[in-house]
Amino acid sequence: MQSISSLLADYGADIPLAFWTNIRLAFLATLGSFVLGVVLALFRISPVPSLRALGAGYVNVVRNTPLTIIMLLGVLAVWGQLKISFSSDFTLNFFIYAVIALSLYHAAFMCEAIRSGVNTVPLGQAEAARSIGLGFLPAARHVILPQALRGAITPLGNTVIALTKNTTVAAAASVAEASGLMKRMIEFSPDVMVAIFLTFAIGFCLIVIPIGLLTTWASEKWAVAR
Amino acid sequence: MSAQASVLFDAPGPIARRRILLANLVSLAAVLVVAVLVLIQMNATGQLSGRRWLAAVDGDAWRNYYLPGLQFTLQSAGIAVVSSVVFGLVFGFLRLAPVGPVRWLAAVVVEFFRAVPVLVMMVFFYQLFAQVARSGAIQPQDGPYYAVIAALTLYNGSVIAELVRSGVRSLPRGQREAAAAVGMTSTQSLRLVEVPQALIAMLPSLLSQFVVILKDSALGYLIGFFELLHYARQLGSGNGNILQSLVVAAMIFIVINFLLTWAATRLSRRLSSRTAGDASAPTTPRVGAPTDTAG
Numbered sequence: 001m002q003s004i005s006s007l008l009a010d011y012g013a014d015i016p017l018a019f020w021t022n023i024r025l026a027f028l029a030t031l032g033s034f035v036l037g038v039v040l041a042l043f044r045i046s047p048v049p050s051l052r053a054l055g056a057g058y059v060n061v062v063r064n065t066p067l068t069i070i071m072l073l074g075v076l077a078v079w080g081q082l083k084i085s086f087s088s089d090f091t092l093n094f095f096i097y098a099v100i101a102l103s104l105y106h107a108a109f110m111c112e113a114i115r116s117g118v119n120t121v122p123l124g125q126a127e128a129a130r131s132i133g134l135g136f137l138p139a140a141r142h143v144i145l146p147q148a149l150r151g152a153i154t155p156l157g158n159t160v161i162a163l164t165k166n167t168t169v170a171a172a173a174s175v176a177e178a179s180g181l182m183k184r185m186i187e188f189s190p191d192v193m194v195a196i197f198l199t200f201a202i203g204f205c206l207i208v209i210p211i212g213l214l215t216t217w218a219s220e221k222w223a224v225a226r
Numbered sequence: 227m228s229a230q231a232s233v234l235f236d237a238p239g240p241i242a243r244r245r246i247l248l249a250n251l252v253s254l255a256a257v258l259v260v261a262v263l264v265l266i267q268m269n270a271t272g273q274l275s276g277r278r279w280l281a282a283v284d285g286d287a288w289r290n291y292y293l294p295g296l297q298f299t300l301q302s303a304g305i306a307v308v309s310s311v312v313f314g315l316v317f318g319f320l321r322l323a324p325v326g327p328v329r330w331l332a333a334v335v336v337e338f339f340r341a342v343p344v345l346v347m348m349v350f351f352y353q354l355f356a357q358v359a360r361s362g363a364i365q366p367q368d369g370p371y372y373a374v375i376a377a378l379t380l381y382n383g384s385v386i387a388e389l390v391r392s393g394v395r396s397l398p399r400g401q402r403e404a405a406a407a408v409g410m411t412s413t414q415s416l417r418l419v420e421v422p423q424a425l426i427a428m429l430p431s432l433l434s435q436f437v438v439i440l441k442d443s444a445l446g447y448l449i450g451f452f453e454l455l456h457y458a459r460q461l462g463s464g465n466g467n468i469l470q471s472l473v474v475a476a477m478i479f480i481v482i483n484f485l486l487t488w489a490a491t492r493l494s495r496r497l498s499s500r501t502a503g504d505a506s507a508p509t510t511p512r513v514g515a516p517t518d519t520a521g
Binding site: 045046047048049050051054060061063064065066067068069070072073076077080081082083084118126130136139140144165166167168169171172178179182183186187190193197200201204205208209 | 234235236238242246249250253254257267268271273337338341342343344345346347349350353354356357437440441442443444445447448455459462468469472473475476479480483484487
């Protein structure tokens, strides 16, 4: 108990800050990967063969690459070797790299989630859209995607949950986040490592479980009645 | 490509064909522009030099770096596959147990390990095994290896437990009723009728879970486990070709995972007649599919 209270005195403020970094990473990467995922899904269902191939190629390559490698390629290769920098501030630069790596990786899963939503849209909807003269993009925007996104809420939510947990991999890009802080705390006080682990584990449960509940609620609220 | 996607648009007429040709050309041009920009930047920083690429793919690189790394990666992933299937079967059974408290306890365990990031578990086990090593029970250098396997087992085992449960749930009610009708107890019905069919139905999802295990084994890099990524980085630091060696390591992962995904798709087509459950392809995630393959 002694060491737990001294631990709280030392790190009490750092823990929420570290989790705040994970939440910011998760929020920004969710936005980025969703936008890219919608574009990729449009590519994959478009009438243009080259765009379909591009979308499928991106998804298959990225989905099969470990996130850790994408993170390291960003920081060690693109930043370290190609000297591409987004900010002169090191912390911000690595943060941006982490957001980009998370977005690029999860966009592949967002795309597949949206595509599974497209599969829930009955064929008649696309045919009806064409018969009133809508081209591919207007039909996608007004008819297909609104229903597809509502049908894809559950897999999209699962992707957001996985993304939130994967923000810990930003440690590979030297972003100071929760898993890094946990490592440091356990190194300095290994006698209470179980308590430290449970603190961080429950912290993630508190972030992840509400997202899951929200997903279930939203998928029922916005379910397309058929 | 799903069957429905091709019906989202009509067979193109002359005007649409011209538009498609134009779109093809524009996207080709866009890809070329990006490629040229990347190549220019690579050239400016000397990344195109033949020496750097050769050193990343020659015999020495494979013999001394990629193959030893790949061996540890495959070994840890292989053991984690076996142990997480065992964990998943046990907890899948417990989650379907007729006794309430057993079910709830199993549910708490499974949900907990599914919610905690794998890396957080790995870091914890790494430190735990470092403590254990101090007592002499295991070699200190083996700690990261065991930590990777333990974390992968707990996370993926929990995911597989959910697969087992949802696989049994997806079976038609008649299966359970028929088992009851011939006088089986509910445990016998689970063991002899429902879980075997659920296993066949979940095999494709199980294979795509192996992709997740293989990918997540690369997280071991962050706790100092000597796997493929670690060796690739060592090779890169030694020869000044970190970009090239990481690209090769990524390609090794992509090829292996691509083969696994391909096998999963083939398997799901062949198995759909062998079970009353739903062995649909894992490559197009169903709505409500329990796997989050991004994990």
